[in-house]
Amino acid sequence: MTIVIVGEISYLLVEKRSSIARSEKIAVRIIAISLGTCLSMLGLEAISGRFSIYSGTRDSYLRKIRLPEATSCSRDEFVASKSLDRCGEFLGEGKSMVVLIGDSHAGQFRRGVKEMAVREGLAYSVLSDNGCIFPYAPIEQVGACENRNSSITELLRNTLKKDDRVILINSFHGYFAERKKQGRISAEISARYYSAELLKFAKEMKRMGIRVNVLLPGLFFWDLESGVNCQSEWFNRSSIEKSCFIELKQYEYERVVYLKFLQELASGGWIGLIDGVLKHTCSSGVCSAREYYDSNHYFGGYAEENFLKIFGRR
Numbered sequence: 001m002t003i004v005i006v007g008e009i010s011y012l013l014v015e016k017r018s019s020i021a022r023s024e025k026i027a028v029r030i031i032a033i034s035l036g037t038c039l040s041m042l043g044l045e046a047i048s049g050r051f052s053i054y055s056g057t058r059d060s061y062l063r064k065i066r067l068p069e070a071t072s073c074s075r076d077e078f079v080a081s082k083s084l085d086r087c088g089e090f091l092g093e094g095k096s097m098v099v100l101i102g103d104s105h106a107g108q109f110r111r112g113v114k115e116m117a118v119r120e121g122l123a124y125s126v127l128s129d130n131g132c133i134f135p136y137a138p139i140e141q142v143g144a145c146e147n148r149n150s151s152i153t154e155l156l157r158n159t160l161k162k163d164d165r166v167i168l169i170n171s172f173h174g175y176f177a178e179r180k181k182q183g184r185i186s187a188e189i190s191a192r193y194y195s196a197e198l199l200k201f202a203k204e205m206k207r208m209g210i211r212v213n214v215l216l217p218g219l220f221f222w223d224l225e226s227g228v229n230c231q232s233e234w235f236n237r238s239s240i241e242k243s244c245f246i247e248l249k250q251y252e253y254e255r256v257v258y259l260k261f262l263q264e265l266a267s268g269g270w271i272g273l274i275d276g277v278l279k280h281t282c283s284s285g286v287c288s289a290r291e292y293y294d295s296n297h298y299f300g301g302y303a304e305e306n307f308l309k310i311f312g313r314r
Contacts, residue, residue, distance in 0.1 A: 084159055088125030097123040098165040101152065104130045105217050106169040108297050112307025113167070127152055133170045135201045137194035139185060153201065162209030167311065168198075168271075171296060173220040173251075176258035187257045195261035202270040213272040214262060215310065218298065219287050220254075221246055226294035244289045248282050274310055 084099070100106050100113045107128035117124035129148065133139075136149035156166070176191045202212045223243040224230070230244035266273035281288050289295075291302040298306070 084125040084155065087127055088123065095121050095123060096163050096165065097125065097160065098167065099156065099160070100124070100126045100128070100167045100169065101134045102128055102169040103132050103134070103171055104128060104297065105171045106134075106167075108300070108303045109169060109307045111300060112304040112311075115304060115308060116311055133175055133194065134168060135194075135197045137190070137197045139175060139190040139193060153204075157204065157208075160205075160208060160210055164210050166205055166210055166212045167215065168212060169215045169217070171217050171220075172258050172262075173217050173255055174296065177220070177254040191258040191261050194258075195265065198262075199265055199270055202265065206270065211272060212270070213274060213311075214266075215274045216255075216259070216262070217296065219246065219251055219281070219289070219292070219296070221289045221292065221295045224289055224292065224295040228289075230289040230292065246287050246289075248285050248287050251287070 084097075088099075098113060098117060100109060105128075106126065107130075110126045110128070113124050113126060116122070127134075129145070132145040132148065134149055135153065136146045138146075160166070172191075176187050176194070198214075205212050221243060224241075225243070228241060228243065230240055262271070262273055265271045281291055291298055293299055297303075
C-alpha cells in the first residue's frame with residue numbers, strides 16, 4: 001500500500017507536472033520518499049505489535065479488558081451450590097473433566113479453559129476467588145478462604161475420576177515475593193507453608209490418577225495502576241509511563257523464594273510446573289506491560305491466546 005501511495009504521489013506531482021522547475025521536482029521527490037519511509041516504518045511497527053495506531057477512547061480501551069462470558073464460580077457461589085455443575089459446562093458427556101482453580105489469576109483464563117474444553121470435548125469447571133490462594137495455607141488470608149478451599153477439596157475428592165485434570169493458577173508473586181512480605185511472616189516461611197499444603201493436595205490427586213499442573217504467574221508490575229494504557233500510539237509515543245516497565249532480572253530475583261519450593265515438588269513428580277512468564281513482551285532485559293490491564297492481569301484475549309498455547313492440543 002505504501003509503495004502504491006508513493007508511486008501515485010510521484011506520478012501526479014512529478015511526472016505530470018513537467019513544467020515545474022527541476023529544484024521543485026527534487027523537493028517533491030524528497031517529500032514523497034520521506035513520507036513513504038515514515039509510513040513503512042509505522043506499518044512495520046504496528047504489525048510487530050510494538051504500538052497501535054489508535055487504542056480508542058478511554059471507555060473503548062477499558063472495554064477490552066472485560067472477559068467474554070464463560071461459566072465460572074466464585075468460591076462463595078460454589079460453597080452455596082455444592083456442585084461443579086453450576087461452575088462450568090459439561091460439553092462432552094462421559095468425557096474427562098478439566099478443573100481450573102485459584103485466585104483471580106485463574107479467573108482471567110476462564111475463556112481459555114472453555115475454548116480448550118470445546119476443542120477437546122471435555123467438561124470443564126472454573127473455581128476462582130480474588131485473593132484466595134488454593135490450596136489454603138495459613139499465610140495472610142482470612143478464615144473464609146480456608147472454609148471455601150476445604151469444601152472444594154472435598155467435592156473434588158468425591159467428583160473427579162482417573163485421567164481428569166486439575167490446573168492451579170495463583171498469584172504466587174503477590175503472596176510470596178520478598179518485597180511484598182512485611183512483618184509477621186517472612187516470604188520463605190509463607191512459601192514453605194504453602195508448599196506443604198500443595199504437596200498434600202497433589203498426593204491425594206495422584207492417588208486418584210489425576211495430574212495437577214501448576215502455572216506460574218506472569219510478570220508483576222508493582223507500580224502500575226489499573227487502566228493505564230501501556231500500548232504506544234504513533235501520535236503519542238512518549239506518553240508511556242515508567243510503571244509500564246520492569247527489569248526481568250529483578251522479577252526473577254523476587255520469585256526465587258517461592259520458585260525453589262515449587263521446583264522441588266515438580267522434581268519429585270508431584271506436580272507439573274509450567275512457567276507463565278511470557279518473555280516475548282521483554283527486550284534487552286526490560287519487560288513491558290502492554291498486554292496487561294493492571295499490575296498483574298492480562299487482557300482477556302491475550303490470556304485466552306496464551307492459555308491455549310500452553311495447555312491446548314496442537
